[in-house]
Amino acid sequence: MDDALVVLDDREDSAELLREAGAYASGADADLVLYVPLTESEFGDVVSALDEIGRVENKDYSDEEAMGIARQYAEGLADEALEGFDVEWSIVADRVEEMASERVIEVAEDHECGHVFTLGSQRSPTGKAVFGDETQRLILNFRGYVTVKMK
Template identity: 45%
Template sequence: MQRALVVVSPNERSNRILREAGELAAGSGAELVVLTVLPDEEFERTRSALADVGSSDVVYGIDQATESATRKAKRLAREALDDLDVDYRVVADIGPEVDSVLETAEAESCDHLFVSGRRRSPTGKLLSRDVTQTVMLNFDGPVTVLLGEESETEDDSNRKSRALA
C-alpha cells in the first residue's frame, strides 16, 4: 500500500475507519487521502434552506459547501490520526458519492480504499445496491470495509461505541 483513500462522513464509524487506515498506513509508510463527499441532494437541501431564510447576506455555493465539508473532515482526521506518524491530506467533493470516490481514487493514484458500510439482509442486498457495494465492485484494488448494522442509526452507533469504551 502506497496511498490509500479513506472515505469519511461525520459519524462514529468514520472515526473507527480513519483510525484503522491510519494504523495500517503508519505501519507501511503509506500516505492517506481523506475524502468527504457532500451528495448533490444534501447540497441542494442546504442551499434551499438558506435561501428560504431570505437573508441577502447568506451565500451558500459550491465553495462554501466544500470549505465546510473540508473543515469537518480535517477535524475528524485530526482526532483519529493525531498520535500516529502518518501523512494525510483532506479532499472534499460535491456530487454522486460513488463517482466522487472512484474518480478521487483514480486522480490521487490510490491503491487501497477504506469505507464504512452497513450490514444488510439478503433481501436488502437484492433490492438495492448501496454506495459501498458499488465502490467495491468498481475499484481495481483492495477495499477495506467497516460494517455497521443495517438498522443502526447514528445514535445507536454512538451508544455502542461509548458502551465498548
C-alpha cells in the same frame, strides 16, 4: 500506490474507519486522502444552514464556503482520529449527484491510491452483513485493496 483513500461521511463510524486507515498508513509509510463527497441533498442542507446564518449575520455565503464546511468536518475528524499517527493526509471535498463507486474509484486513481477504506452497513433484518450495491461495485471494480468497516 501504497497511499489510501478514506471515504468519509457523517456517520459516527467515520472516526473509527479513519483510525484504522491511520494504522495502515503508519505501517505502510503511506499518505491518506480523505474523500468527503456531498450529495446534492447534503449540499442543499449545508447551503440552507449557511443561508440561515447569513440572515442573522447579514452576509451571503458562496457555494465554495459550503464545500469548506465539508473540508472543516474532515479536518476536525482527522485531527482527532489521527492523533498519535505519523501520517500525512489531504482532503478532497466533492459535490456529487449521488454516491457512486465509479467516482470513488476515479478519485482514488487520480491520487494514485492503492487502497480504499469505506463504511458499509448491515442490510438484512436477520443481521447478516450484506454489502450495498455501491460497496459491491467498489470491491469488484477497484484494482487495489478495499477495506469495508461494517457498522
